[in-house]
Amino acid sequence: MLEKKEHQYERAVLVGVITQNQDEDKLTEYMDELEFLAFTAGATVDKRFTQKLSQPDSKTFVGKGKMEEIRDYVKEHQIGTVIFDDELSPSQLKNLERDMEVKILDRTNLILDIFAQRAQTSYARTQVELAQYQYLLPRLTRMWTHLERQKGGIGMRGPGETEIETDRRIIRDRITLLKDKLKVIDKQMGTQRQNRGKMVRVALVGYTNVGKSTLMNALSKSDVFAENKLFATLDTTVRKVVIGNLPFLLTDTVGFIRKLPTQLVESFKSTLDEVREADLLVHVVDISHDSFEDHIASVNQILQEIDAHQKPMIMVFNKIDDFSYEKKDEDDLTPSSKKNISxxxxxxxxxxxxxxxxxxxxxLNKQNFPEMKKMIYDEVHRIHISRFPYNDLLFEYFEDEEEA
Structure with a gap:
């Protein structure tokens, strides 16, 4: 008799530190995001642990007392996973796994795991695999701690290091192979972009989970996968869109995030090329999120890193249907804050x-769509006539009947 299998969420705790560069409010934002990442990966969070330090401890990230507190809680409540908000060094990872005897993940590893779950095409899977191997290579020694090689003694010398070096060589060879494979695919995708002709290219960019794929579906009348989880879209999707009678190409891209692992930036180079080679960027922002201004800054920083920050852009503040605020009383003289601004x-x-x-x-409900579509039309039209000044009279803007 077959047993009915139900999805089991792993139980986890989160760990973060308050430092000179990261105050308590900022840490709370990061930990909220980390909890959403954990949920997206398939975990439920039992508790958060935070500590104020001048800088993270070089050996265990948190202080000895805090580490013991976490270890006791994990043991007492049978927690299987401890997730740290920042990237751990190989030595920190090794020390924490040895002392806590549970699975230790950092923010980078968690994001890589989500990408591995979400990758659908061969290209996306290759990109994620490369990033995972680049992350794993300097951390290989932790895989051998159960052999107690570091203690030395009879029967504990020799083979351990040989096996580790063999694994390192295998992984380096695999990284080289994956990089070569991506070069071939990047070349093919570059050719595809050239073959799209001279049509104006518009790219949707923004923080993860701001509604880019939902907007893509609404504009292109297509069925791109959209879900209220982080990194729902990994594979670049390109659709032909017509506003009025002016056609252009619209691209949905992978969402950005704060503390984006450098391995992913490198391996998703071709995906970012879609942004780099676009004629117009539509920067989508979740106006209902408390930290939307930080999200804008993070996206702008990444755009600057890939040299796409000087492109024409339209700012689209999405999810006004979810926007809410705490209305102040008329006699309340306290300064306004983000939470009570309409x-x-x-x-x-x-x-x-x-x-x-x-x-x-x-x-979601296409509110203010005519205004947005007219804005996109005007920008695309301006770019188009600069490219083809002789056929300006061919195009005319008009609203769709269903949205007029």
């Missing part, structure tokens, strides 16, 4: 002075 008040802040065209929408 949407109309937000529109009068720095957003009103932005050098980019700005619109507030709901991709």
């Amino acid at each position: 949407l109309e008040e937000w529109k009068k802040t720095w957003m009103a002075k932005s050098k980019y065209p700005t619109v507030f929408i709901s991709a």
Whole structure:
């Protein structure tokens, strides 16, 4: 008789530190995001542990007393996984696994695991595998701690190091093979981009889980996978879209995130090339998220790193249907904070002075879609006539009947 299998969520605890560069409020934001990452990967969070340090401990990330507190809690409540908010060094990872005797993950490893789950195409799987091997290579020694090689003694000398070196050589060879494979695919994708002709290319960019795929589906009337989890989209999707009678190519790209692992930036080079070679960027922002301004800064930083920050851009503030705030009493004289600023008040802040065209929408229920589509049309049209000045009269903007 077959047993009915149900999805089992791993139980985990989170660990983060307050430092000179990361105050308590910032840590809370990161830990909220880390919990969402853990949920996306398939874990439930039992508890959060935080500690104030001038800098993370070089041996165990947190202090000895905090580590013992975490270890006792994990043992008492039978927790299987401890997740740290920052990337751990190989020695920290080794020491923590030895002292706690449970699975230790850091933010980078967690993100890589989510990418491995989400990768659908051969290309995405190759990119993720390369990133995983690059992360694993300097951390190989932790895999052999159960052999107690470091203690020495009879029967404990020799083979351990030989096996580790053999594994290192195998992984280095695999990394070389994967890099060569990606070069071939990158060349093929570059040729595909050239073969798309001279049509204007528009790329959706933004933080992860801001609604890019939902917006892609609404604009292109396609069925790109969209889900309320982080990194729902890994594979680049390109669709032909027509607004008025002006056609252009719209690309949905992988979402960005704070503390994005360097291994992923390198291995997803071709995906980022779609952004780098776009004519127009549509920067999608989740206006309902408390940290949306930080998300904008993170995306802009990555755009600068890939030399795409000077491209024409449209700012699209999405999820206005989810936006909420705590209305202040009229006699409340305390300064306004992010939590009690209304949407109309937000529109009068720095957003009103932005050098980019700005619109507030709901991709889910298509609120303010005509305004956004006219904005995209105007920008695409401007780029198009600069490329083909002789056929300007061929195009005319009009609203879709269903959205007029």
